[in-house]
Amino acid sequence: MLTAKTKTGKTICLGYDYKRETLLYFRNREEFICPVCGEDLSLKLGNQRIYHFAHKKGSVCREIYENESVYHMEGKRQLYQWLIRQRIPSVLEYYDPEIKQRPDIMFKHNGMKYALEYQCSTLSEDVFLKRTQSYIQHGYIPLWIIGSKNIKSKRNSILSLSGFDYMFLRESNQHQFTIPSYCPEKRHFVILGSIQPYSTKNALAQVDTYPINSASLDGVLHPKITNKIDIFQWNQIVERYNINWSFHPSPEKKRFLYEIYNHGLNLYLLPPEIGLPVPQSLHLLTPPTIWQTYIYIDNFINLNSGDYIHLKDVERNFNKRIKRKEINSRNILQITEQNPFMAVVEYLFLLEKVGYLKQDGKTIFRMVNKIKIPKSNRERDELKQVFFQINKKLLAKI
Numbered sequence: 001m002l003t004a005k006t007k008t009g010k011t012i013c014l015g016y017d018y019k020r021e022t023l024l025y026f027r028n029r030e031e032f033i034c035p036v037c038g039e040d041l042s043l044k045l046g047n048q049r050i051y052h053f054a055h056k057k058g059s060v061c062r063e064i065y066e067n068e069s070v071y072h073m074e075g076k077r078q079l080y081q082w083l084i085r086q087r088i089p090s091v092l093e094y095y096d097p098e099i100k101q102r103p104d105i106m107f108k109h110n111g112m113k114y115a116l117e118y119q120c121s122t123l124s125e126d127v128f129l130k131r132t133q134s135y136i137q138h139g140y141i142p143l144w145i146i147g148s149k150n151i152k153s154k155r156n157s158i159l160s161l162s163g164f165d166y167m168f169l170r171e172s173n174q175h176q177f178t179i180p181s182y183c184p185e186k187r188h189f190v191i192l193g194s195i196q197p198y199s200t201k202n203a204l205a206q207v208d209t210y211p212i213n214s215a216s217l218d219g220v221l222h223p224k225i226t227n228k229i230d231i232f233q234w235n236q237i238v239e240r241y242n243i244n245w246s247f248h249p250s251p252e253k254k255r256f257l258y259e260i261y262n263h264g265l266n267l268y269l270l271p272p273e274i275g276l277p278v279p280q281s282l283h284l285l286t287p288p289t290i291w292q293t294y295i296y297i298d299n300f301i302n303l304n305s306g307d308y309i310h311l312k313d314v315e316r317n318f319n320k321r322i323k324r325k326e327i328n329s330r331n332i333l334q335i336t337e338q339n340p341f342m343a344v345v346e347y348l349f350l351l352e353k354v355g356y357l358k359q360d361g362k363t364i365f366r367m368v369n370k371i372k373i374p375k376s377n378r379e380r381d382e383l384k385q386v387f388f389q390i391n392k393k394l395l396a397k398i
C-alpha cells in the first residue's frame with residue numbers, strides 16, 4: 001500500500017515523489033500504522049519494487065490489499081498525481097469505515113464524489129458487483145479503470161475481450177459505451193470505443209490512446225468517440241469468422257446450421273442485410289450473423305412487400321430464442337438499463353434506413369422490399385458490393 005499513518009497522527013502518502021533520503025529519514029524517526037486495521041507497517045525502500053508500506057506477516061489486511069503488483073501500485077500512483085495536477089481534491093487509498101471499502105483513489109469533481117478503482121488482477125463478477133453497488137448506495141460514482149495489459153489486442157482494431165474486460169464497460173453522458181484502461185509503463189490511457197462484438201470473444205473497436213500528461217479527467221469520463229466502422233473491414237472479419245467456426249461448430253452452432261438449412265438457407269450465402277453492426281449488440285453474446293439470421297427466420301422469411309411486422313411479435317419471438325438459449329445476452333454490470341431487445345429494435349431501424357422496412361405507426365413496420373437471398377458466391381459478392389457501396393456512410397456511423 002501507499003498510504004500510512006504515523007503514531008503521531010500524520011498521514012504519509014507515497015503518491016508524491018519523495019526522495020529516498022527523505023523516506024529514510026522518516027523511517028528512522030517514525031512508526032507507521034495501517035489506516036484500515038491499525039497494525040504496524042514497515043516502509044519498504046527496495047530497488048526492485050516501488051516504495052511502499054507492508055503489513056507484518058499474518059495480518060488480515062495483508063491478505064486483502066497486499067497482492068498488489070508493481071504495475072498496479074505504479075498505475076494508481078500515476079493516476080493520483082494526474083488528478084492532483086488537475087487540482088482535483090483526491091485521496092490515495094481512501095478508507096471509508098462505513099462501507100469498509102478502500103478505493104484506490106477517492107476524488108471530488110463537479111460536486112460529485114468518485115471512487116476510482118484501478119484493477120489489474122481479475123475479480124469475480126460477484127465482488128465487482130457488490131463493490132459497485134456499495135459505492136453507489138453510499139453516494140460515490142464508481143470509476144473502474146482496467147490495467148491496459150489485461151486487454152488483448154489481436155491486430156488492426158480487433159480485440160479479444162473477456163467477460164472481465166466487459167465489466168469495465170461504462171456509458172458516457174453522450175450514451176457511448178467505452179472501456180477505460182491505463183498503462184503505467186507507457187503512461188497513457190487506452191480508451192476503447194465503438195465496440196462491436198462479432199463473436200462472443202472478439203470485437204472490432206476503436207482504440208484511442210491519450211498520454212496522461214495531456215489527458216483530462218472529463219476526457220476519460222466522457223471521451224469523444226467518433227464511432228466509425230469500416231463496413232468492408234467488418235464484412236471481411238465476419239465472413240472469415242463464419243468460415244472458421246463452421247469447420248468445428250459447437251452444439252449451439254450446429255443447431256443453428258441445422259435450422260437455417262431447414263429454411264433453405266446456407267451460412268455462406270446469407271444476404272448483406274444479415275450480420276450488420278448495431279451498437280446495442282454489445283448486449284448479446286450471440287454473434288450478429290446468428291441472431292440476425294434468427295430475426296430474419298422468425299419474422300421476415302415468409303413476408304412479401306406490403307406485409308406488416310408488429311414489434312410485439314418480434315419481441316415475443318426474440319424472447320423465445322432467449323429462453324431456448326439460442327440467443328444469449330451478455331450481462332453488462334455497470335449499465336443499469338439492460339434490455340438486449342434494444343439490439344433488435346436498432347436492427348429493425350437500420351433495415352428501415354437501408355430501405356427494406358417502413359415504419360407504419362409506433363410499433364408497426366411494413367416490408368417495402370423483400371430481402372434477396374443470393375444463390376451463388378458470385379451473386380452474394382455482387383449483392384454485398386452494391387449494398388455496402390450505397391450504404392457505406394450510413395453503416396459507418398454506429
Ligand SMILES: [Zn+2]
Pocket residue numbers: 034035036037038039055061062
Ligand atoms: Zn491494515
